[in-house]
Amino acid sequence: MSADAGQRGLVLVIEDESAIADVIRLNLSAAGYGVHVEHTGDGGLAAARTLRPAAIVLDVGLPGMDGIEVCRRLRSENDWTPVLFATARDDEVDRIVGLELGADDYVTKPFSPRELVARVTSVLRRTRGTAGATAPLRIGELVLDLEQRRVHAAGTQVALTATEFDLLAYLMRRPGRVFAREQLISDVWGYSPVGGTRTVDVHIAQLRGKLGAASPIRTVRGVGYAVDRDGG
Known part of the structure; x- marks a missing residue:
């Protein structure tokens, strides 16, 4: 997939199901984001290291290296790129484990593509700070x-x-x-x-x-x- 950063920044999508990845890509692209898609944890981790995306949409249930391990490795390298987990397992433990690793948010499948875009936009707005910020x-x-x-x-x-x-x-x-x-x-x-x-x-x-x-x-x-x- 293209690594064009788009008008609003590059989002790395790590999702093994092609149909879901395509829906996410189309909706993020329509919202002005550049999108790069990887279908494996190893590929996603390598892309995160080389592309330096603005945010990562990360599936938990990836084959091989799962999303939790991808996030764990990024954080261990002091990479604090905003991560939004997507999971098909509506399980409180998965959510908490993900957040404890340093994820910024999560969505549970099936999710609204519009909601996902809104969540990505929200976390990027937080990352980029507030214009006119004052004293510490x-x-x-x-x-x-x-x-x-x-x-x-x-x-x-x-x-x-x-x-x-x-x-x-x-x-x-x-x-x-x-x-x-x-x-x-x-x-x-x-x-x-x-x-x-x-x-x-x-x-x-x-x-x-x-x-x-x-x-x-x-x-x-x-x-x-x-x-x-x-x-x-």
């Missing part, structure tokens, strides 16, 4: 550079996915305020939480693990999450 956000030993999309915890830079960064920035912009999971899905992910809110819990757990003692995130039982004004 600071709470305790945690510093977020909104323009460079970098995070330092206790003086050490921490690698976050686009979604993790955006979730943390959203909370830090409003210290002390408690947000329900449904509102976070709507405002950060950019879609209705029809598939549940477990994704929020997984991302919060990942943020806490990465930030360590510098994490200012507080769980409000039965409601949602907030960040403390004075840090963790």
Whole structure:
């Protein structure tokens, strides 16, 4: 497939079912994205390394090297290209494992091609940041550079996915305020939480693990999450 980046960036699609890959390619292309398709995990991993796509749509159930292993290897190489998992297995464990590896989002087959495009657009908007970003956000030993999309915890830079960064920035912009999971899905992910809110819990757990003692995130039982004004 062509590796033309298109008007909105190149999306690497790693999907072994040709019919599904074609539908994804056609819809992403119609939305202005360049698309490169690979049908195996090994081919997809090689393409990710050489093409440096803006985002990756990654099937979990690939033959040979599966999607989870592809994502694991990319993250182990410190490659934080946004990854959106597509899975035919409507299984909470698969979703959580994928997100813990550093995926930014997931869709479950059968999915609406229009929804998939919307999810890709949403994660790329987060990755590319917000125009006119202002001064860094600071709470305790945690510093977020909104323009460079970098995070330092206790003086050490921490690698976050686009979604993790955006979730943390959203909370830090409003210290002390408690947000329900449904509102976070709507405002950060950019879609209705029809598939549940477990994704929020997984991302919060990942943020806490990465930030360590510098994490200012507080769980409000039965409601949602907030960040403390004075840090963790």
